[in-house]
Amino acid sequence: MNENKIDLIKLIQMNFNTLSKGQKLIASYITNHYEKAAFMTASKLGETVGVSESTVVRFAMTLGFEGYPALQKALQQLIKSKLTTVQRLTMDEDLSNGSILLKKILTADIDNIRMTLDEIDFDTFSKVVDAIRNAKRIYIVGLRSSSALAEYLGFYLNMILDNVNVVTYGMSDIFEQLLKVNTEDLVIGISYPRYSRKTLEALRYVKKQNCNIVGITDSLISPIANLSDYTLVAKSNMASFVDSLVAPMSVINTIIIAIGMRERAEITNYFTRLENIWQEFNVYDNTDKTD
Helix, strand or coil: CCCCCCCHHHHHHHHHHHCCHHHHHHHHHHHHHHHHHCCCCHHHHHHHHCCCHHHHHHHHHHCCCCCHHHHHHHHHHHHHHCCCHHHHHHHCHHHHCHHHHHHHHHHHHHHHHHHHHHHCCHHHHHHHHHHHHHCCCEEEECCHHHHHHHHHHHHHHHHHCCCEEEECCCCCCHHHHCCCCCCCCEEEEECCCCCCHHHHHHHHHHHHCCCEEEEEECCCCCCCCCCCCEEEECCCCCCCCCCCCHHHHHHHHHHHHHHHHHCHHHHHHHHHHHHHHHHHCCCCCCCCCCC
């Protein structure tokens, strides 16, 4: 069996009904938590789901693997490459049912936030906040699906700080926008599966300039984690053709609020002036709709 090419999650689902009770527990756990299972020994996986180590080994062989190490290798490869869009579309036919879809997606988002909260390094988070506050200039790089996160972070940081630049596709090349980075600057790289090659190239460039890098991504084995001085992991597991950005958005919100609380006096003055401008130019609808 070619562990590098196999659609592992689909394979598990296809064989699910033929598995023993204990093997079904393993299958369910791997399907929902493959990022954790990929680095568990057979003994640890069995302990986690409540079955014996031998049951885990038989499970791997039932799926066609020579043993558990081969299954583990396939799991780790799955994490590295994630799933293609087509594979995600065919993974779960239940998602075509509206009521099941709503419950399953919202539950997945809740699980992502819960896992993020359980696993995030609070010391690293504090260091990231300090690094943002102390940087001479801040560059935010997030492309493709991560561009929404990058723009959101840049929008609010620009309300607090005056040295924030969001690097985007546009009139000037990405590398032209990063040309002046130096050791006093900070680059925040945001990358989620399937990881943008251009984001990785940009971070490799600033790494060579000895610029500090903060990575916001889904795993410590994400490609940008190896390039980052500080890595904040926010989960994005989703059995669909899109990744969940709820947890990373929540982490980004927390970064913004943490910096805002440390710059309370400055942003209070800023928003006081901004409210006057909004009111003067009718930026928001202030129509009294009460009778």
